[in-house]
Amino acid sequence: MAEKDAQLQDEDNVASIRYIFLHVKEATPLPPALWDLHDSNESLKKVSYTTFRFVYEAKFTLPVYSIIPSNKRYIRSWTLVVPHATTVLQVVRNNWGPSLEDLIGEFVSLGIPFFTLALSSSPPHTLPRPETVFDNLSRLSSFQPNAYTYKTYELQRDDFLRHPHARAALLRGGILWRLCKASFEERIGLVNGPSSDVRLFGEAKRFPSSTSDGLTWSAWDDILTDDEVDLICGVYYVAVEDDRQKQWTTLSWWPRPNVFNKCSLWTGYWNTSCEFWFQRRLDSIRCGEARPSKTAEWKGALRYSQNKTRLLCNLTEEASALFISKVLG
Numbered sequence: 001m002a003e004k005d006a007q008l009q010d011e012d013n014v015a016s017i018r019y020i021f022l023h024v025k026e027a028t029p030l031p032p033a034l035w036d037l038h039d040s041n042e043s044l045k046k047v048s049y050t051t052f053r054f055v056y057e058a059k060f061t062l063p064v065y066s067i068i069p070s071n072k073r074y075i076r077s078w079t080l081v082v083p084h085a086t087t088v089l090q091v092v093r094n095n096w097g098p099s100l101e102d103l104i105g106e107f108v109s110l111g112i113p114f115f116t117l118a119l120s121s122s123p124p125h126t127l128p129r130p131e132t133v134f135d136n137l138s139r140l141s142s143f144q145p146n147a148y149t150y151k152t153y154e155l156q157r158d159d160f161l162r163h164p165h166a167r168a169a170l171l172r173g174g175i176l177w178r179l180c181k182a183s184f185e186e187r188i189g190l191v192n193g194p195s196s197d198v199r200l201f202g203e204a205k206r207f208p209s210s211t212s213d214g215l216t217w218s219a220w221d222d223i224l225t226d227d228e229v230d231l232i233c234g235v236y237y238v239a240v241e242d243d244r245q246k247q248w249t250t251l252s253w254w255p256r257p258n259v260f261n262k263c264s265l266w267t268g269y270w271n272t273s274c275e276f277w278f279q280r281r282l283d284s285i286r287c288g289e290a291r292p293s294k295t296a297e298w299k300g301a302l303r304y305s306q307n308k309t310r311l312l313c314n315l316t317e318e319a320s321a322l323f324i325s326k327v328l329g
Contacts, residue, residue: 019034035319037089037316037319037320037322037323044089044092044093044323044327050070051069051070051071051095051096051097051098052067052068052069052070052091052097052103053067053068053070054066054067054068054088054324054328055068056324056325057081060205060219061205062083064081064082064083064115065081065082065083065084065085065087065088065324066079066080066081067079067080067081067082067088067091067100067103069097069098069099069100071098074098074099074100076100076193077118077193078116078117078118078119078193078194079116079117079118079119079219080100080103080104080114080115080116081114081115081116081117082107082112082113082114082115083113083114083115084113084268084317084320085317085320085321085323085324086268086313086316086317086320087107087112087113087114087268088320088324088328089320089323089324090112091103091106092328094106100192101192104116104191104192105188107173108170108177108181108188108191110269110270111173111174111177111178111181111269111270111274112173112268112269113171113172113173113174113268114171114173115171115221116171116191116192116193116194116221117194117205117219117220117221118193118194118198118219118220118221119217119218119219119220120204120217120218120220121217121218127200129200129201129225130200130201132160132163132201132225132227132228133160133225133227133228133230133231135156135231137227137230137231137235137236137237138236138237138238138239138248139236139237139238139239140238140239141238141239141240141241143236143238145236145251145253145291145292146288147285147286147287147288150234150253150285150286153234153253156231157179157180157183157231157232157234158183160228160231160232161180161183161184161232162183163197163201164190164195164196164197164201164222165195165197165198165200165201165202165222165223165224166180166222166224166228167184167190167191167195167222168221168222168223168224169224169228169232170184170191171191171221171222172224172257173268173269173270174257174260174261174266174270175233175254175255175256175257175260175261176224176229176232176233176257177270178270178274178275178278179232179233179254180232194220194221194222195222197222198220198221198222199220201222201223202220202221202222202223203220203221203223204218204219204220205218205219229256229257230252230256233252233253233254233255233256233257234252234253234254234292235250235251235252235256236250236251236252236292237249237250238250238251249294250294250295251291251292251293251294252292252293252295252298253285253292254281255293255298255302256295256298259295259298259299259302260298260302262310263299263302263303264302264303264308264309264310265277265302267309267313268313
């Protein structure tokens with residue numbers, strides 16, 4: 001879990017982590033002493049947690065958990081939702097709160113994904129979304145990026161991040177969060193609820209009302225287009241010399257989220273290993289050693305112990321979801 005102060009390199013912690021991985025690898029049950037979600041472990045069940053209610057929302061395409069303050073003074077015009085059961089358990093374990101803004105502050109500090117949905121009974125607009133990416137990401141086959149090219153990319157990225165809806169990058173967590181967080185240090189309040197431009201730069205998820213009024217509701221939040229994600233990650237489409245037809249290869253300074261989120265470094269929050277990799281890569285770029293990589297190269301470079309990590313993360317997510325339904329639901 002996302003323990004900010006845990007020293008994972010300590011001998012006791014290393015031994016415990018290796019022991020847990022051994023059980024996961026051999027598909028044997030974890031001992032209750034190391035697994036507070038185990039049926040025989042009463043420690044987490046005894047926690048008297050009344051700060052928030054957690055509601056499983058199956059009506060969305062990807063089910064999420066709504067986090068609702070028990071104290072009405074902390075109710076907002078928007079709803080805070082998280083996509084992972086492990087995030088809900090982290091809130092309970094650390095007794096985060098009592099306001100939604102307190103939770104968001106913790107999520108943002110750790111790069112944990114979340115959404116802020118504004119509910120409306122009005123139908124989604126049909127206006128075209130304004131363009132925000134005006135820089136041509138295509139390059140000739142002679143393209144030779146270097147440290148100065150990277151600096152130009154940083155300036156273009158930071159310029160785009162001035163848009164209010166760019167807060168969506170911070171909410172996505174992971175690599176987008178890390179690339180954007182410095183630009184939002186003086187504007188961290190922007191993450192507390194959808195932006196003022198959400199009707200232009202947002203997306204509405206439609207679902208029927210659970211009451212007898214029969215209305216169909218829309219849940220709005222800011223989103224990024226594929227072009228905007230490419231701009232943030234430093235993507236280039238480089239022409240490939242071919243006499244028969246024009247072809248392109250995709251290069252990027254940083255992996256796109258769909259690649260990074262599947263690598264073994266990513267465990268649902270920005271951990272020490274993520275930051276070590278990021279700083280080493282950044283130093284290598286700035287001293288002129290590293291170049292943009294192809295998608296296949298990113299997948300290979302970020303593989304590490306991918307299967308074991310995914311197995312452990314999936315096991316934790318499933319156990320967390322079961323615990324929420326049995327104890328917190």
